[in-house]
């Protein structure tokens with residue numbers, strides 16, 4: 326009885342949440358915060374709406390701990406990215422339930438996890454759950470655009486509202502099957518986004534007489550080639566080490582890891598390859614504004630992702646060595662973001678493992694480091710929170726989900742939504758009990 330009604334409850338809550346257009350920019354997350362407040366207050370939970378700007382509220386609620394046990398934060402963002410209705414089979418803000426799936430923008434990223442978090446804490450409150458440490462639920466604004474209205478601002482201006490020992494956020498939860506072996510992926514670390522520019526320097530001149538000038542664009546082409554071919558020495562960090570030990574039964578050398586993972590499954594190789602070193606992808610270039618003027622300057626922007634723990638000071642000498650000393654250029658780092666990790670030796674990791682084992686006998690949890698970044702890094706930096714990205718999915722294949730996130734026809738199977746809800750209830754009962 327309880328299980329069926331929670332399934333219906335979370336489905337309806339998610340549909341309603343999708344129907345609120347919180348496209349960011351501009352966000353307008355207050356409508357989602359108020360909608361969740363009405364739902365949570367009906368379960369007897371007191372809610373706080375905390376906003377830097379009235380239309381961009383964050384919602385926080387908690388079941389107060391009775392002792393000094395660890396606190397757990399169930400975190401999610403309520404804003405979504407733009408949806409173009411002409412690309413969709415259903416209106417993107419319909420929240421329609423069709424053939425066992427809930428459709429609409431945010432169904433995967435991440436109103437599903439927000440709805441599941443709200444139902445998890447509401448249902449536990451109704452059941453009289455008395456945690457030892459605080460169980461906290463936060464539905465925050467402004468993750469997709471990240472301009473200071475959401476978790477970043479809460480950590481700084483209202484730290485007591487969101488400080489927690491442990492946090493479950495977005496980031497992973499995919500079910501992988503390699504042969505007969507099943508794994509659920511949990512992200513415990515994030516690479517650091519550290520973009521930089523290379524400014525190739527030359528001398529301008531009339532394009533009809535190339536000999537009198539020194540073409541910066543041609544120099545940039547050479548520098549692009551050098552940085553694109555740069556493959557730093559691979560290294561195995563802790564997430565990949567645990568992944569390989571779980572999947573291969575051993576930890577091979579960094580040089581052979583990708584090859585051995587590929588022998589198990591190409592997906593395993595694709596998963597670990599970008600996690601063995603920093604990556605460098607030149608993505609943008611500017612040069613002359615006129616066809617007949619040879620540019621004196623050409624600027625290349627490189628998307629660079631460092632491993633957790635690596636710093637720009639650490640990789641810059643390698644980059645300069647690769648670019649060489651024969652061409653004049655300047656290197657400038659842009660703003661770095663993310664690059665944090667949480668330990669795997671924690672009660673939250675044990676909760677992930679026990680949930681996976683209960684859900685699918687024989688299945689195992691494996692950690693990963695995500696190439697992008699989520700709001701988890703704000704918590705790790707501000708409070709040393711152990712934050713994982715985990716919202717398990719076993720009905721929708723990960724390769725299908727990957728094509729729907731930030732894209733058309735985003736949807737989630739009700740079965741996966743219910744599984745995610747069970748996971749969050751399990752995490753609350755095991756970690757802060």
Ligand SMILES: [Zn+2]
Pocket residue numbers: 402434435468495
């Ligand atoms: Zn997201």
